Amino acid sequence: MTESVGFNFLEQPALPGPQVSATQAEALLHAHYGMRGALTLLGSQQDCNFLVHEAGEPVAVLKIANPAFSAIELEAQDAAADRIAATCPTLRVATPMATSSGQKYATTTELGDSPTYVRLLPFLAGGALTDAGYLSPPVVAAMGELAAQVSLALAGFDHPGLDRALQWDLRFGHAVVGELICHVSEHADRISAAADDAWARIEPLAADLPHQAVHLDLTDANVVAGESGLPDGVIDFGDLSNTWAVSELAIALSSVLGHPGTDPTSILPGIKAFHAIRPLSTAEAQALWPLLVLRTAVLLVSGAQQAALDPENAYVTEQSEAEWRMFEQAASVPPEVMTALIAAELGSATDRPEVQVENRLISGLDPDSVVALDLSDTRDSSDTLAEEAVREGAALVLTRFGQPQLNRAPLLSHDSPDVVETGISLWPAAATRVLAPWDAEVTDRSDDRITVRGLDFELTLTGVEAGAAPGHVRAGEHLGVLGAQQWATVSVRPTGAPVAPRFVRAELAPGWLALTRDPRAVLGLDPLPAAESAQELLARRDDSFAKVQEHYYRRPPHIERGQRHYLMSTAGRVYLDMVNNVTVLGHAHPRVAEAAARQLSRLNTNSRFNYAAVVEFSERIAATLPDPLDTVFMVNSGSEASDLAIRLAMAATGRRDMVAVREAYHGWTYATDAVSTSTADNPNALSTRPDWVHTVESPNSFRGKYRGAEASRYATDAVAQIEQMTAAGRPPAGFICEPVYGNAGGMALPEGYLRQVYAAVRAAGGLAIADEVQVGYGRLGRWFWGFHEQQVVPDIVSVAKATGNGYPLGVVITSRAVADAFRSQGYFFSSTGGSPLSSTIGITVLDVLRDEGLQDNALRVGTHLKTRLLGLRDKHPLIGTVHGMGLYLGVEMIRDLETLEPATAETTAICERMLDLGVVIQPTGDHQNILKTKPPLCIDIDGADFYVDTLDRALTELFPTGGR
Template structure:
């Protein structure tokens, strides 16, 4: 087969010049189709959308391409369509002579055009953010397309394309001078040379096949799925079809992903998915990183050239910034690190590289020093009470280690001291070396023979086999060549020394993000052998391994948050921290009302544990003090307290009190509510989000009234008062039928439905009806009580009523298992008809102390007032977001009890549950813990610790704005 197009014989490839009128006339004359024509972007061709009811694309090819080239492209598209029917591709429309390729008369060289079917959807590049599942789906699409194109051997004309990665290094060399970015020409040339050198050992053995050659996010069509994400469904533009390295297809795809995330590890799901369908050989894995860099460099220089030779090509000029960002991200880590990152995603290493040498640290009496390990991880006991956020925390922790000459932070230990609060990006928390803190003066001796080089704040000791030891923080006086054991200098007392080993040509960073740490570790092996020659390398258990153990030992019906949950091992104030040192703003933990790790609460609980912890049948002070404090917070007649372990137990006891006092069984409850897991509380819980069978499995003694949802229920807005009328009618009807209710049970502020206020006057009307029938009114304050509303300490205060029985839990112990039922003395005494009540741990000394301290802190830190002030600010921010993002249907709530309801349509109020779940996943990636709630699971449940700040509220709102703007 003869050679057709050769890029290197073309000075430039400006797109064909054709007007909209010419395009419309050509389509009508050639295909008999009359329609509206609009221009589509292309770098070297001219493309037009033709809308004639049915939609088509007119592709006017660059004059440099032959008829045979274009026929091969149509053949390839047809093959993919036939063998992969769920991949949508453009199908060519035959012209009058039956051929899909037709001549078009333009000035200059002979030119050809084709009319192809339009593949509906958006290009994937329209999504600024791509979730890992979408990246994986793109890798899957690339693999299946590549698999089918492999069957086109000898059916595609030979072509020497600009985009064939076998030519990439030469393309960069020829076009580098077109780059206008300062320092750009040198940068792309250096990157291309490095990549070409790394690729050279594999270039002759990489498998060849026909590939699409441009399977990028620009040429992948996506359809919006149920979760509101664009998912790949089709492939367009086979214009770069040619024989090349098979693995180049994946390299092109991966390179296009780099502008969606600053973290190069974001491409890995595509590689893993591709490997499942088209297994990647070791040579291909080694070549993939260099090919990504070559593609990025070629893309950058080609875009700059095209923008200069074809100045009217908006497509080319508009892509320049994005193409340069792709290049910068492809080269943001050394090529060795990128290659290892890619390789390990498919074949992870089991062993960690280490180095050995003579002891580095010595003391005056000629003894080598082995530092004591210093723990700066998330679980370090030296970092309690937020000490990890204090400047100098690492040195302070080092000084706590009594009796040590020196202490050292282990290699690759994630440091909590490196965390950053309210940050969209994970911190560089992993040390690629060992850091030593000296307690007294130490002497440094060369661990191996080498040559000393000085670099700003560090000293490099060039050692054997290209290995370099980097020493930062010491006073190194040695110069030039040194022998093993020769004195290098001194490390002063209370100073720190960073010891790092690397085989890279350039100095590596000392700290890197967790996502890149393992890849960097291959180029920066463990230097612990220079500090402690007897050390045995250890590897921490992975988050995934722990999750597997959880699933094996912990009933999986006890679900966890998030698809790939971070391993959370510490909380402090309004934040949670995972084992990689990443911080998360906690916006859902209504149990921890004071925030996490409160030192006052921890100290009080510890002190009481050391004194006494038993059950409330014994006589002790704490239970009396706490019961008095709790009762004093309620209206005078509610003066008697039962202490239990949880909200479930509290509501269960409240129901039993109602049954005992009325001699009746029937309970009226509000639909879409959750009250607990016991047999009785589950019976009155009607939330299908918690129990899909809730409505069908209710016993006969449970009667429900409609959820008083003024946003999406039967009665909306000003008509919401009618919920109260209907509930009263149901209660009266029940009494008239001879089954008067023992009690009416509801939340005083509708929590499970999404933090929604009840209609004004609702409880006043319902309580009156219940009491007329001789029943009791039970108020479930488990979620809303304790000042969360800001304007009110109890939810029932917002309704202007006083219940007969109040149930409380969650916030009472700030995470310690504690609940309560508060009622009148008469109602409490009525329980005696059932015997006596006892809860083994309810009212224990420790629980009572915990409850008392929570009340003290709420008062002393003015957390209810903070809930009002920060809640008002947050609500203002969220309402502003609602003005800009149609998916926000409503902002419910008061204080720090807020729900953001997400809908697909503001008119129909169609819930957006899949979108809500996906948004929560994306919020976690940005550093916010958020979860859905309501029966429709379309409400963001915003119930944070009451101490959150204005800055926290702004970070949450900014994160939500970013997700709704960029996608999820």
């Protein structure tokens, strides 16, 4: 039996919490600290804690320790808190407040026969992570960093009060489970088995695990998040002990698994962050996951015992669901897999003996006749690809070990799919005998499956006919026959390793693949080069691609394929694409691809040559516009289109002053950047405008200067400003505005806004420019062009994005008179704008829009989508409103319904979480608090519903209390 100075759970395995009423607590607070305040009972497993309020604000926590704990143990806790506070200035630490007599704790016998110790600790603002819902990777990483800082701070700290044997000390975890399992009514055998297995893995490592003072309870309940949302505060030193140092991390990260949306891989950012500050030894890395499993078993049995001892303790019963979730997650993956995954995350080298064969699985196989399919970026059928390879002369077709197979991934799924193959599949052109690669025992033989176990490795084949019977086989002996042009599989693993599923999800793949081997070795084939990871590709991008050209997401997936309204990663994940308004028809539209390939095989030159495509496209796009818009310029992008529109206005009027709307974005060229005033795109936008740019108030009827019925005043003010410019001798050359306010998330302009402003500009002799780069081409559903919604006709229209379905093609349409006025600037020419290729693609896009009824689809699906999004507003107070129409929508997130404080950080978290759940969505607006919802126009009702359901889940998991 373990002896200790302090409390010893092994000698006293029952620890009911002290029963203290609010009245008694108020008396203790006043008697020992001279304070009066409202008290609220807080949760605790074995102590009794009250939150103290003064003037309605939380100020302190009154802690009444369990009588079983001695003064020397409390002294150790106070000293440890002081040490961390002094060592880690970036951490907030709840160190005890002095009593009225100047002591750090008070002693009372009013609550029982033995002395009870009372302490008052300052309240750390921000709240614990217990009720935080889903914990994002940055939060988990911050938990790991905090645990590492505490671990370093406590290294070398010594005190007699550390000598205790708590039930939470994982050195005694297996004994605790054995002692308390009798209190568990369900799944007791599973819990015992998990604890036994974990201890069997920990015990051989125990002698190599460093000891030190450990907080032992840096869980979601005892770390406090600061203003950033990341944990930076430490409370509750009640479990402080001298034990295995790695327990600090195992216990901290075990609590992550109790949160919604997490799985075993969710702890990896925390491990990596801990290791970067306080490196884990090899033994600690190997013990970490078994310790975590053991921790979850201890929680379950302890909770069951405490519920029996203290059935009125709501805290115990409320924790049971999360604790069961922790255990289920911890038990869902073999420990060997998680340990290998942790090693891979830490970059630790693992001993991987190579497969040696005495005989090849297929005798006489010519490596040049073998074709390895690349299934990482294709949705094509594996059968079809294999048949094609055989027709082209392949004797054997293989899949690739460890490669995700995209054709296995569902189109709409919140879950990462099982797509990474842990063996390989074989498709022989003709029936093929397979032979034993080494001396082995046939340990499994069913109708089409055989497993042979050698001294070092095991091999399993499926799809085998007429195989060997159970018993011993020698290298080169017959195992069976693979049928002609049908799939068989082969997997290889070290003898005794867990049998891997045929397919696993990408996140777990490094763990499983560490426990398997590439079966190409038993075929006598060289291994294939390892695929480049998304992070390796990103590093290469950063080395050569200007970093000012930002990328989406903190850890962007590697995307190499798209199809309709889906994007697909090389990790075998399909994402619903809710932002790509560039590909208006959808990704990889076959008619566009065919038209482009056909034209490229014939001719591609510049528009100064005489060919039909540029004429037909000009006629077709002009026909979509009202008179007098009949003359077309072609360029390469939206920025160029709007830049040219501005130059046209200046040339036609002989003026240089332009009027633009604040908070708008028009492009990156000199002129379009000058009239762009979105601070999200350029933080210095307003202060760096040239003197020829004049901005009018953003007509934001939701959060702007005028709201609701008063929104009509935006036009009145804009008209007055234009009139003032004219009176001052600087009449505008033009006014540029998106007919639907794109950068604000697809917000409709106030009724009649453009009609009034256009009239004022024209009265001053200027021109009206409609920037339709984002909103045009049927996206609004009811209207093909955005200006139709405002019942106006502009003088110049600029459009891009949709015109080429992702191909660089921009167009400016104006009247003949305005176009001819540009002659004063010389001639105009764009090398590839209006080329045969771009013109052909432009014609094809118009054809597909018409033939597939995509404008009608935008109206139908967009109406359904907006209705459903508005339905979420009542459920999730973070949603302020839903802007827009058709498939040009914006979901605005706010923290307060009265102040409309933008929920910027929350919106970023939503976008990151929705990527995890299979949806690509991004923030927009000057406050980056609007989900810009502009998918390809081919999206269907199922896709729209998936988006809404995913947003609902993300909001529920991230903000379980509503987010305000």
